[in-house]
Amino acid sequence: MDESRDKKQRILQATLRLITDNGFHGTPVSMIANEAGVGAGTIYRYFANKEAIINELYDHIQKDLHAATMANIPADVSVRDEFRLKWLNILHYFLDHHYEARFLEQYSASPFISPEVTEEKNRRNAHLKALIARGVATGAIREVDYHTVAVLLWGTVYQLHQLQTSGMRQVTEDLIDDIFRVVWDGMSKRQD
Amino acid sequence: MDESRDKKQRILQATLRLITDNGFHGTPVSMIANEAGVGAGTIYRYFANKEAIINELYDHIQKDLHAATMANIPADVSVRDEFRLKWLNILHYFLDHHYEARFLEQYSASPFISPEVTEEKNRRNAHLKALIARGVATGAIREVDYHTVAVLLWGTVYQLHQLQTSGMRQVTEDLIDDIFRVVWDGMSKRQD
Amino acid sequence: MDESRDKKQRILQATLRLITDNGFHGTPVSMIANEAGVGAGTIYRYFANKEAIINELYDHIQKDLHAATMANIPADVSVRDEFRLKWLNILHYFLDHHYEARFLEQYSASPFISPEVTEEKNRRNAHLKALIARGVATGAIREVDYHTVAVLLWGTVYQLHQLQTSGMRQVTEDLIDDIFRVVWDGMSKRQD
Amino acid sequence: MDESRDKKQRILQATLRLITDNGFHGTPVSMIANEAGVGAGTIYRYFANKEAIINELYDHIQKDLHAATMANIPADVSVRDEFRLKWLNILHYFLDHHYEARFLEQYSASPFISPEVTEEKNRRNAHLKALIARGVATGAIREVDYHTVAVLLWGTVYQLHQLQTSGMRQVTEDLIDDIFRVVWDGMSKRQD
DNA sequence: AATGAATGAGCCTTCATTCAT
DNA sequence: CATGAATGAAGGCTCATTCAT
Structure with missing residues (x-):
């Protein structure tokens, strides 16, 4: 559960950095996953889309x-x-x-x-x-x-x-x- | 040449309207072409990309x-x-x-x-x-x-x-x- | 236009063969495109989905x-x-x-x-x-x-x-x- | 062993209902697991795939x-x-x-x-x-x-x-x- | 033995760009 | 010059399968 919270935080932080620099549509989900150090599919366990x-x-x-x-x-x-x-x-x-x-x-x-x-x-x-x-x-x-x-x-x-x-x-x-x-x-x- | 200038203006105006409402990545080039009343390929005669x-x-x-x-x-x-x-x-x-x-x-x-x-x-x-x-x-x-x-x-x-x-x-x-x-x-x- | 009709026919024929053998969900659109000899994107010029x-x-x-x-x-x-x-x-x-x-x-x-x-x-x-x-x-x-x-x-x-x-x-x-x-x-x- | 047999039966019954209604590819394994009341991984103890x-x-x-x-x-x-x-x-x-x-x-x-x-x-x-x-x-x-x-x-x-x-x-x-x-x-x- | 979080391959679809007409 | 049909790379998302617990 602590790991979960951490993973979610990492996704949010990665999104903040990337989306601010490249814009929403300029940031593929795969890039967020990469930056957060999780698999692309994992993101969808924490966020609907x-x-x-x-x-x-x-x-x-x-x-x-x-x-x-x-x-x-x-x-x-x-x-x-x-x-x-x-x-x-x-x-x-x-x-x-x-x-x-x-x-x-x-x-x-x-x-x-x-x-x-x-x-x-x-x-x-x-x-x-x-x-x-x-x-x-x-x-x-x-x-x-x-x-x-x-x-x-x-x-x-x-x-x-x-x-x-x-x-x-x-x-x-x-x-x-x-x-x-x-x-x-x-x-x-x-x-x- | 006057026709040229006009066509370019129409592309710029169409882009302004569409891109402001839908965002850069939310506006396909084909949509711009449509709104400007030109062919999609034509845009690339006036702009590099x-x-x-x-x-x-x-x-x-x-x-x-x-x-x-x-x-x-x-x-x-x-x-x-x-x-x-x-x-x-x-x-x-x-x-x-x-x-x-x-x-x-x-x-x-x-x-x-x-x-x-x-x-x-x-x-x-x-x-x-x-x-x-x-x-x-x-x-x-x-x-x-x-x-x-x-x-x-x-x-x-x-x-x-x-x-x-x-x-x-x-x-x-x-x-x-x-x-x-x-x-x-x-x-x-x-x-x- | 004759080319169009032909291309559409080829997509339909390819779909018939492949979908019959592999089922709807077992047949990727890319496979249909391949069999029909067209690009994957081309299919969407002829069919909504x-x-x-x-x-x-x-x-x-x-x-x-x-x-x-x-x-x-x-x-x-x-x-x-x-x-x-x-x-x-x-x-x-x-x-x-x-x-x-x-x-x-x-x-x-x-x-x-x-x-x-x-x-x-x-x-x-x-x-x-x-x-x-x-x-x-x-x-x-x-x-x-x-x-x-x-x-x-x-x-x-x-x-x-x-x-x-x-x-x-x-x-x-x-x-x-x-x-x-x-x-x-x-x-x-x-x-x- | 009786529990085993029962669990397997529940998986088969769940599969029957779901796959008949939604088709093979329209039925995720996770959905079968859910309907059968077992974990998704458990299914792979009873079936190869x-x-x-x-x-x-x-x-x-x-x-x-x-x-x-x-x-x-x-x-x-x-x-x-x-x-x-x-x-x-x-x-x-x-x-x-x-x-x-x-x-x-x-x-x-x-x-x-x-x-x-x-x-x-x-x-x-x-x-x-x-x-x-x-x-x-x-x-x-x-x-x-x-x-x-x-x-x-x-x-x-x-x-x-x-x-x-x-x-x-x-x-x-x-x-x-x-x-x-x-x-x-x-x-x-x-x-x- | 049982679980379910995690993964990544693979899916459908879109769209910037090219090029034959 | 102008066109728009054709392309294929790339994107968001799903899900069969694995594995640490």
Whole structure:
């Protein structure tokens, strides 16, 4: 049973690496089997078909990302710091988990992902909505739309990751601070 | 020769539509030929192979996007307005050209795109660098990194387009203004 | 187009031979392609899938058998002679077309055959019902059920063909006459 | 050993049901194992391979059919009655043992069946040859070939079973009598 | 003796590409 | 130039058989 779990994990990891580099249709099941060190037929003991691997992988990574997002948030923390810490958590997850990040970028909007899994992902976003509501209530931020914040949050994370991936510029702490300042200053109250 | 140009255009357009909806490997060449109203073999008179269509299509769209970006910018315009107008040009290109936008999202980071084409794209970004330099010089904006601006610019455009595509919320002028204000205020406002 | 028809015929003939000897699932499409002298992919230009070959083959052979059954029946012929000639026509079709006969034996009751094709086959049996009705009306035969005649007709044909196939005994004209006499005498009026 | 015998029987019974409904290649060994309530590997302790199950099953059913054929034949019985009783025994075995009957129809002529098993089946037909000889000797029937009788006997049985299976007409006692009368009258009645 | 997880050969089918017309 | 019939390599998936437990 422990061997089983391990084998399944190896298949998922192999799929993540290969599919991110070559795309879903560019990755034969035989190649996944090879990389995972199992027979091609073995994969079908653990997954109903090729798409099911993607789905399970997506769910797996989303859970992982969510856990990382919520980690190390002190109890009594200001809106600014909670926002900053969560944004940094997500950003560093992307920067430190290259394959997971690219996978999410490619498959978040793909038809492979079942509606159930997508639904669950949306449910996990509740904490962000609550945070914005708190920020608006306490006057820490302007009355901004939730989607405004989401667009800025994910937009910056995705672009910073792609910047790192492209190799055009190193993503330094300075750059990260620079961007956070723009976003936060833009969202927080205007001092006119 | 005019017929030639037209036939090639029809192949490119058919590829754009089909490949965006079904993916590269989900779109047989025969389907492209059918949609373009040409024989399957004919495609190979205009393109070396299937991948070459993608590459050329990418170049084509990038040029188109660049032209749209530069359109209707008055001669003597403030940094804020130039930035705003260009950002809106890009954003509306994405919102109005659904297939082109999804294509760029899917294939910008794909291995199909040749280094030459990527290089040319980067060269076309010079105007943005110049604009930021002017902004910093005139004090219109803080001393922000070029990449800070690029991350915010493309991040917001991509996310707004995906928001529209996902159908979760309509992308209204209010939302667009909201987001622009955050970005601009964040870039321009002076720390006390 | 003539080449097309020929190629399709060769695929059907190859399928008949191979599938009769090895069974449907014992005959890979690649083997059919090989025997027909075409590429494996070519088969799918002419047939939607493997089952479709069987279906078309069945329809083809049924038509052929029906034509053979009706051949050389003089206009003004007695019930006995019409019955005898048709029975002989069917029997000789079976004895002379070994593959077709075995194919019918194996696939007449198989789930591969579509209801439409089966329906058409039943419609073609009308002439036999008419013949029996005439025989009963004219007093040439006893008042026998249509199914009694059908059971005897097909039962003897199938068994004689299998006898020939098994090689246990040669199917001579004497044996054929012997059997026909039993069937006809049994059906015709009793002389008590 | 009793457990062994039982397990083997369960495998044979499962095979009979499944293979008759789904065909040899349509029935995975794992499905047989499941239906029989044994592990897939266990089957290979009792049979050399999948084909061997068919062969043994065929022998098994032939023995069963033979026993049924010989049952309830009184000692001093006329040729007509012995023929009639045996024919009815066979026929009712077919009508009452649907799976066994369909299995025989499908696999009697199949390459799975070994020559030894076929040979043994033929040896078991001796009683019918003896019966015909007695009939001819006593004048009860005309001088008909053994194969004439065999063709009529098996032909009618197979066709009646298929008629029942097809659902086109119920096989009533009247139809059975009707057919027996034709066969017996044809074999016995004197030409004038 | 019994199991069932693991294997990989082999199946049906698709499709990028070629080439005779 | 244009076509589309033909090809065969390659893909996803199944399943008979083996073997470690």
